[in-house]
Each structure stands twice: as C-alpha cells, then as structure tokens.
Amino acid sequence: MKISTRTRYGVRLMFELALFNGVKGISLKDIASNEGISEKYLSQIIIPLKARGLVISFRGPCGGYALARDPSEISLREIVEILEGGLSILDCLNNSSLCKRSTKCPTRGVWELLNSKIIQTLEAVTLRDLVEESLNKPRDSFTYSI
Amino acid sequence: MKISTRTRYGVRLMFELALFNGVKGISLKDIASNEGISEKYLSQIIIPLKARGLVISFRGPCGGYALARDPSEISLREIVEILEGGLSILDCLNNSSLCKRSTKCPTRGVWELLNSKIIQTLEAVTLRDLVEESLNKPRDSFTYSI
DNA sequence: ACTTATCTTATAGTTTTAGTAGTGAATGGT
DNA sequence: ACCATTCACTACTAAAACTATAAGATAAGT
Numbered sequence: 172m173k174i175s176t177r178t179r180y181g182v183r184l185m186f187e188l189a190l191f192n193g194v195k196g197i198s199l200k201d202i203a204s205n206e207g208i209s210e211k212y213l214s215q216i217i218i219p220l221k222a223r224g225l226v227i228s229f230r231g232p233c234g235g236y237a238l239a240r241d242p243s244e245i246s247l248r249e250i251v252e253i254l255e256g257g258l259s260i261l262d263c264l265n266n267s268s269l270c271k272r273s274t275k276c277p278t279r280g281v282w283e284l285l286n287s288k289i290i291q292t293l294e295a296v297t298l299r300d301l302v303e304e305s306l307n308k309p310r311d312s313f314t315y316s317i
Numbered sequence: 318m319k320i321s322t323r324t325r326y327g328v329r330l331m332f333e334l335a336l337f338n339g340v341k342g343i344s345l346k347d348i349a350s351n352e353g354i355s356e357k358y359l360s361q362i363i364i365p366l367k368a369r370g371l372v373i374s375f376r377g378p379c380g381g382y383a384l385a386r387d388p389s390e391i392s393l394r395e396i397v398e399i400l401e402g403g404l405s406i407l408d409c410l411n412n413s414s415l416c417k418r419s420t421k422c423p424t425r426g427v428w429e430l431l432n433s434k435i436i437q438t439l440e441a442v443t444l445r446d447l448v449e450e451s452l453n454k455p456r457d458s459f460t461y462s463i
Numbered sequence: 464a465c466t467t468a469t470c471t472t473a474t475a476g477t478t479t480t481a482g483t484a485g486t487g488a489a490t491g492g493t
Numbered sequence: 494a495c496c497a498t499t500c501a502c503t504a505c506t507a508a509a510a511c512t513a514t515a516a517g518a519t520a521a522g523t
Contacts, residue, residue: 172319172320172321172397172401172404172406173406173407174318174428175510175512176513177512178318182427186423196468198467199468200467200468209512209513209514211514212513212514214468214470217469218470228468229468229469229521230467230469230519231467231469232467232468232522232523233522234520234522236469247427251318255318258318260319260320272353274454274455275454275455275456275457277447277448277454278329278447280447280450281328281393281442284438284442285435285438285439288434289318289431292431296430301426302423308420308421308422321480322480323482342499344498344499344500345499355481355482357482358481358482360501361481361482363500364501364502374500375490376489376499376500377497377498377499378491378496378499379492379498380490380499380500381500
C-alpha cells in the first residue's frame with residue numbers, strides 16, 4: 172500500500188510541466204535540478220508517460236518536454252495508473268480468472284470498494300489543481316533556462 | 318499500490334475466525350485447509366495480529382485461535398494497518414522530517430487526501446460485515462474439527 | 464561541425480516479498 | 494506418565510521489485 176518513488180517523482184515531474192504549461196520545451200535537466208531528482212532516473216520515468224500520450228518531446232538544443240494536453244485535462248489517476256502499471260490493488264480484481272475463489276470470496280467486496288475509492292479520489296484531482304494549490308505555498312528559487 | 322499477499326491472507330484468516338466466533342479455538346491447520354493457504358505462512362502472519370491484541374490463542378490439543386473482540390468491533394483498517402506495517406501510503410506523511418520539502422510540497426495535498434480516503438474506507442468495514450456478506454454467497458464444504 | 468537534449472538498452476545493487484524448515488514449549492486426552 | 498496436538502520462536506532462502514546508473518545512438522538547432 173505504498174506509493175513508489177517512481178510514481179512520486181513522476182507526479183512531481185508532471186507538476187513541473189504543468190507549472191510551465193505553454194512553454195515549448197522544459198528539459199529534464201532543469202526539472203531534475205528544481206526538484207532535486209536524478210535526471211537519469213527522470214528520463215526513465217517519463218518514457219511511459221510519453222508512450223501513453225500525456226507528454227510530448229522536442230529534441231535538440233532548447234528541446235525538452237511539454238504536456239500533451241491542458242493541465243486541467245490530466246488527472247492524477249492517469250499519471251498514477253501509468254506509473255504504477257495499473258491501479259488495481261489486487262490482480263484478481265481485474266482478472267477474476269486468476270482466482271477460482273472469486274465468486275464466493277467474502278473479502279473481494281472490500282477490496283473492490285477500496286479500489287474504487289482510490290480511483291475516484293485520484294480521478295478528481297488534476298494537474299491544474301496542483302498548480303493552483305502551489306500558488307498558496309512558498310517555493311524555492313528555481314532555474315529554468317527558458 | 319498493491320495489497321500484499323500477506324495482508325490478503327491475514328484478512329481471510331481473520332474472516333475465518335469471525336465466522337466461528339464463540340468457538341474457543343480454531344486451529345491454523347483447519348483455517349489453512351479451508352482457505353487453501355500454507356499453515357506455516359499463516360503462523361507467521363498471525364504473530365503481529367496476536368501481539369496487537371486482535372487475537373488470542375490456546376495451546377495443546379483442541380487449541381487454536383479466537384478473536385479477542387466481537388467481529389463488529391474489529392475493522393479492516395486495524396487488520397490492514399497491522400499487516401502492512403502502517404497505513405501511510407508515503408512515509409513523509411507521518412514523519413514530515415523525512416522530507417525538507419514538506420511545507421512547500423505541491424503534491425503533498427493529494428497524497429494526504431488519498432491516504433485519508435483509504436483509512437476512512439477501511440475503517441467503515443468490520444469483520445462482521447464480511448461475515449454477513451458471506452452469508453449471501455456460496456461456500457465450499459469446509460472442515461472444522463470443532 | 465558542434466552542442467544540447469532526447470532515445471534506447473543494458474546492468475547492478477538493495478530491499479521487500481513470499482514463503483520453508485526446524486526446534487522448542489505448552490496443553491489436554493488417554 | 495505418555496503422547497499427539499497445537500502454538501511459539503528463530504533462521505534461512507529464492508525470487509521479484511525497486512531504485513537507480515551508465516554508455517552510446519539519434520536528432521535538432523546554431
């Protein structure tokens with residue numbers, strides 16, 4: 172029941188892109204610097220986010236990444252789902268053939284309920300919400316070579 | 318964001334004890350047989366549940382385990398919390414000293430919200446609820462040497 | 464050309480998970 | 494007293510997941 176570092180970093184990465192939405196390309200180098208995360212690690216994390224169409228990239232000097240959609244159109248559910256490799260807290264919830272007990276399993280109900288609450292909660296929050304919330308909080312100096 | 322096998326098994330174990338609430342001792346052997354789980358593994362899982370006072374034990378022949386409280390007084394939150402080693406989806410939520418960014422972290426809010434929803438959902442379900450729900454479902458033949 | 468930055472593939476160390484094995488200690492029935 | 498049963502405790506291990514790091518290739522702007 173832990174959120175992986177990978178997912179946490181990925182959300183912070185997406186937050187940075189949302190913060191500078193409209194700018195053509197924000198480099199991982201800058202994001203890594205601002206967020207204090209290894210650039211190499213971020214480059215791994217962003218791969219599935221790009222593959223699933225949340226992010227677009229530009230190569231070369233002044234290149235970098237940008238959100239593929241408006242921040243208000245990207246929910247935390249999408250991001251976490253991609254980075255966690257699905258949002259099912261149990262494999263048997265998606266694929267009932269994995270467990271022959273599924274039809275009579277007395278505990279299945281709770282897990283289904285919990286799973287739907289998690290999805291529902293994450294679905295309700297978008298990158299835009301994170302950006303708006305961040306306006307009320309202090310932020311360290313940051314460097315973006317825009 | 319996965320529920321561990323350990324926790325799933327633990328909940329099924331507690332469900333079995335709830336099902337036979339009132340009986341002095343249900344042996345792990347029987348539970349293991351009914352649920353199709355390794356008895357040795359169950360004996361590991363039940364240790365923290367006993368240590369935290371959810372379960373009491375009786376040794377010797379006709380010994381076994383029983384719930385320490387009424388099933389309606391034992392929530393899934395308690396069980397999952399014990400078996401997962403806490404219910405915090407991020408260590409920094411409980412212990413903000415772990416992260417110097419905590420006061421200005423723009424993503425902290427979502428994780429706090431998600432965490433509270435999870436706790437709230439699990440808190441609302443008790444072992445009694447599981448037993449009641451199970452009455453509507455078919456159950457395989459089972460062997461309890463009561 | 465040269466620099467910047469993404470893209471791709473491989474790898475490696477650490478931690479967690481999911482068990483198994485063996486021994487010891489208490490208890491109740493005969 | 495003996496014996497089978499059941500919990501109690503300690504140690505170990507194989508496999509998987511997690512958290513990165515490294516090196517070279519590719520593309521684009523100046």
